[in-house]
Amino acid sequence: MTKAKKSSWAHDLLQEWLDAREWEDTPEYDEDGKEWFVRTRISLGGQSYQFFLQIAEETQLITLYLYPPYPLKSSKCGEFLELLNWLHRTITMGRFFVTDDGVIAYKNCMDIEGASPTALTIERMVFPALEWCAQYDGMLSAVAVTNRTTAQAYADYEKATEAAEKESEAPAEDDDVPDAL
Numbered sequence: 001m002t003k004a005k006k007s008s009w010a011h012d013l014l015q016e017w018l019d020a021r022e023w024e025d026t027p028e029y030d031e032d033g034k035e036w037f038v039r040t041r042i043s044l045g046g047q048s049y050q051f052f053l054q055i056a057e058e059t060q061l062i063t064l065y066l067y068p069p070y071p072l073k074s075s076k077c078g079e080f081l082e083l084l085n086w087l088h089r090t091i092t093m094g095r096f097f098v099t100d101d102g103v104i105a106y107k108n109c110m111d112i113e114g115a116s117p118t119a120l121t122i123e124r125m126v127f128p129a130l131e132w133c134a135q136y137d138g139m140l141s142a143v144a145v146t147n148r149t150t151a152q153a154y155a156d157y158e159k160a161t162e163a164a165e166k167e168s169e170a171p172a173e174d175d176d177v178p179d180a181l
Helices: 009-023 072-092 118-145 150-170
Strands: 029-030 036-044 047-056 063-065 095-098 103-110
Touching: 009 036, 009 047, 009 118, 047 118, 063 118, 063 150, 072 095, 072 118, 072 150, 103 118, 118 150
Parallel strands: none
Antiparallel strands: 029 036, 036 047, 047 063, 063 103, 095 103
């Protein structure tokens, strides 16, 4: 499936983005799908996600997939879909989904036809996705593979978020905070 091919605009764009991120991966070419792609592992939320980014030259689509390492237990499907419904109201790009065989994934697709995409274009697509997966991984894994409900996972998330906000608002002990201006 993966064969060597001469460099193209899609290859060069992926390589430019990889270089900007200082990743050592190299773009590969899928002759059947006529697309350049990068597949690697990335640590998000303490989990090792599979990262897959592709550029289809003919359709001029950039597509990103992120796969967490845990599958969805079939008994948790309804509960997990409730969680995804909540998440989709909070994220602004892409979506989480579950395949028929329980594989959980995040996907975002961008049509670049007629555009002149740069490494920054890709980064603006990838960065939020990485942040969301890292931010919501605890909720995703709790609902997908444990007995936690969406409501319980959400309550845990809210507590952790409030604690992090309070911690960031508190001045450090060695800060010189004036009593008056």
